[in-house]
Structures are given as structure tokens and as C-alpha cells.
Amino acid sequence: MQNPIKLYKKTFYFHFKNLQYAKGRRNTFLCFEVDGKDCDLPVPLRQGVFKKEGHIHAEECFLYWFHDRVLKVLSPGEECKVTWYMSWSPCNRCAEQVADFLATHHNLSLVIFSSRFYSKGDPNQQQMLCRLVQEGARMVAMDLPEFKKCWNKFAYNDGQPFVPWKRLHKNFRFQDSKLQEILSSQMSLLGEEVFYLQFNNSHRVQPVQPVQHRYYRRKSYVCYQLEPPNGQEPLKGCLLNQKGMQHAEILFLDKMRSMELSQVTITCYLTWSPCPNCAWQLAAFKKDHPDIILRIYASRLYFHWRRAFQKGLCSLWRSGIQVDVMDLPQFTDCWRNFVNPQKPFRPWNNLKKNSWHLQRLLRKIKELGPPLP
Structure with a gap:
């Protein structure tokens, strides 16, 4: 042409x-x-x-x-x-x-x-x-x-x-x-297909349509919900890693720092647990905002066998951030708040089994050292 x-x-x-x-x-x-x-x-x-x-x-x-x-x-x-x-x-x-x-x-x-x-x-x-x-x-x-x-x-x-x-x-x-x-x-809302592919906690997922790659390559999403203490409407958003740009966790921190936050509860659902740099920056944010409750739930653990990534996850836990692996209640809540509250969430095969396995891995990682006093 x-x-x-x-x-x-x-x-x-x-x-x-x-x-x-x-x-x-x-x-x-x-x-x-x-x-x-x-x-x-x-x-x-x-x-x-x-x-x-x-x-x-x-x-x-x-x-x-x-x-x-x-x-x-x-x-x-x-x-x-x-x-x-x-x-x-x-x-x-x-x-x-x-x-x-x-x-x-x-x-x-x-x-x-x-x-x-x-x-x-x-x-x-x-x-x-x-x-x-x-x-x-x-x-x-x-x-x-x-x-x-x-x-x-x-x-x-x-x-x-x-x-x-x-x-x-x-x-x-x-x-x-x-x-x-x-x-x-x-x-602020995820498409249903995107959710089922990106948040699926299986080791690998097949693409919906045949492509040149056998398995679907998944990306890093951060879905967050900020609940003000005065009963106002929660603030919701969804952020995505973009090629050549900042990680979704850093984009999330930039947004949080742009607001005057005090005594709020923030719940984050991540497709992948944070990399070491993002983990340290999240921990630093929590240290600067001790009156904020920050909960982080990850669908999958990113390079969990590497020592640097393990230390990053430990830094989150020690900073006072509630860190855990998503299970059926969290997947359901994420679906309801960020995908489609009008339709029920349909769990995929082995969801609970995969969550249990990842939770065991995270518990072992947390045992690397005692939490800060």
C-alpha cells in the first residue's frame, strides 16, 4: 500500500x-x-x-x-x-x-x-x-x-x-x-473481559482469541477505593502500568499526595504485588501518613522467589500496611466496585486453591524478619 x-x-x-x-x-x-x-x-x-x-x-x-x-x-x-x-x-x-x-x-x-x-x-x-x-x-x-x-x-x-x-x-x-x-x-471501571484476564490468579491464562502467543501476558493494574471518614461517597479509580512510564503504584501515590488526606481508609486491589521500588515508596507514604489505613490485596505475587522482592513485601508489612493475597471475598468486592455491580462475579476454576497457595507463600515471606515495633 x-x-x-x-x-x-x-x-x-x-x-x-x-x-x-x-x-x-x-x-x-x-x-x-x-x-x-x-x-x-x-x-x-x-x-x-x-x-x-x-x-x-x-x-x-x-x-x-x-x-x-x-x-x-x-x-x-x-x-x-x-x-x-x-x-x-x-x-x-x-x-x-x-x-x-x-x-x-x-x-x-x-x-x-x-x-x-x-x-x-x-x-x-x-x-x-x-x-x-x-x-x-x-x-x-x-x-x-x-x-x-x-x-x-x-x-x-x-x-x-x-x-x-x-x-x-x-x-x-x-x-x-x-x-x-x-x-x-x-x-474508573474495568471491562469484564479485562478483569477476568488480568485479575485471574492462575499461573497462566489462555487468551480469549487465538494469537501468536499461547498464553496471555498480564499487566499491572491498581484499583483503589478511598473512604472518607465523614461518610461521603468513596473515591474510586483504576490505574495501569504504561510502557516507558511510571508504574501504576507510583501513579497511585502521586494521586494520593495531590490530596490532603487524613484519617481515611484506602483499599487497593493489585493484579501483581509491587516491585521493590514501589513497595519502598508505598511504605514511605504510610510512614508520612500514620493516620491512614492502607490495605493492599494482590491477585498474584510478582517474582516472589527473589530476595529483593521479598524484602519489598516485608517493608510494606512492617510499615503498617495491611498486605494480603486476594481471595473470593476480595475478588467479589473488586468486581462489584470496579467492574459490574449489576452482575454476580463468576469465580474461575481453582480460584480458592490458587489463593491458598499464594497466601502460604506470602506468610513465609513475612517470616523473613520481625515487624517494626
Whole structure:
């Protein structure tokens, strides 16, 4: 599939203008960069532009091209970074296809800079954008630096600098606020399929659909519920590790530190127990907030046979944080609060047996040393 290397100036300014209400802009332009440590791609293939071709959307054009031209020259397991600059964010269909693609290509990272967000008020559209983030994509609204980069790399600019249009930054704030609303409202709840795959406490789980990997690679989620002492509505949220970014536990701590917390109870459900660095930082947070009750329940223990990870878990326990392995009551509570309170939780095979085994391992880890007085 052929694609132009750059855009004409008029095309760029018309289609990438981040208007709050963009009439007459029915096409989507996708400017891309592909980069990797050992990437042997020829220079012309490292960047380019796709647009909608008939019924085939720009994102689909990219996926077809990537399968045909890039995957063939990448060695197995080679990390590859992809950056998109888009005039419109992906629609439902494309977002789902890209999310499925990321789920089966764990060596690929994707950053999507969007000038405008498509059908911001559509709940299905919002859910699909959040699914992209859950699969590791990073969604960002384009601001002046991104427009400059896109202009310099993907427009026939004749050496002329990018000239910002009026209200560019004001429109960015509008687009960015809409994106944050979408992510904060939707990411507070997990999809049912995501929950059953990510929180399953079996040693391995098979993917729902056949993929090139036999087993599903699970990620680190933190679901948290903060209960104020005055009987107000609990604050809930869900955070996810993202490629090349901070761990979900650190994102959780950043959010907690941004609030004035006192005498609150916080319950966290984690797909994986924290790594040593996250454990030490959680312990430090508890030391700085002795009047906070913090409970951490992990579905699975992460590298529990390594001494450094064992010491990290001990530091949590010794700091006064209640640390335990999720069992049926915790899985049920997590489902009710973060997935679907209208439907009953359906336990998977050997849930209790797996929990019992992990609880034994955690008890042995806690016996590594006495708790602090």
C-alpha cells in the first residue's frame, strides 16, 4: 500500500486545526514514525502519512502496511516505538483493531497525539479509547510542540516555521479536558473481559482469541477505593502500568499526595504485588501518613522467589500496611466496585486453591524478619 511522505501546507493547516467544532473535516490524516533500537527499516519507511481510502480508515491502512512492510524485517522480540500524529482520534472500529493489535504485539509501544477527539460524547467511543490505554497506548492531545514537530516532519513547509492559528492553546485546553474526562470516567471501571484476564490468579491464562502467543501476558493494574471518614461517597479509580512510564503504584501515590488526606481508609486491589521500588515508596507514604489505613490485596505475587522482592513485601508489612493475597471475598468486592455491580462475579476454576497457595507463600515471606515495633 502506497502512502505519501508529507502533506501539502494547506492540507495540514485545514485538517490539523484543533477546532472545538470542526465542520467539513471528514477525512483523517495519520502521520507516523517508527523507531527501534535495531530497526533495519529503510529511511523512507520510518515515517509517512496515511489517510482514509474509501471505506478503509487511516489506522487500518497503517496496520496493513505495518504487517506487510515492518513486521517482516523486525526480529522476534525486538522493541519498536510507534508515534502517531492524527487529525482525528480513532473511531470505535479502529480503536478496537489497534487495541487488539497491541494486545498481541507486546514489543510494540504506541503514542497517539490527536488534534481533535472523535465523537467525544459517545459512550462506546469513550470505552474504546480507554481500551486503547488499557492495552498500553498513550493518548495525548496535541499542543504547540506537537503541531511544530508534525509541521517540521510531515509537511512540505519550504523551510518556513509553523505559524500557530488563533486560539490554538485555548482549543488544546478544551481537547485535553475532554480527553481527561473520558479517561477518568471510563478508567474508573474495568471491562469484564479485562478483569477476568488480568485479575485471574492462575499461573497462566489462555487468551480469549487465538494469537501468536499461547498464553496471555498480564499487566499491572491498581484499583483503589478511598473512604472518607465523614461518610461521603468513596473515591474510586483504576490505574495501569504504561510502557516507558511510571508504574501504576507510583501513579497511585502521586494521586494520593495531590490530596490532603487524613484519617481515611484506602483499599487497593493489585493484579501483581509491587516491585521493590514501589513497595519502598508505598511504605514511605504510610510512614508520612500514620493516620491512614492502607490495605493492599494482590491477585498474584510478582517474582516472589527473589530476595529483593521479598524484602519489598516485608517493608510494606512492617510499615503498617495491611498486605494480603486476594481471595473470593476480595475478588467479589473488586468486581462489584470496579467492574459490574449489576452482575454476580463468576469465580474461575481453582480460584480458592490458587489463593491458598499464594497466601502460604506470602506468610513465609513475612517470616523473613520481625515487624517494626
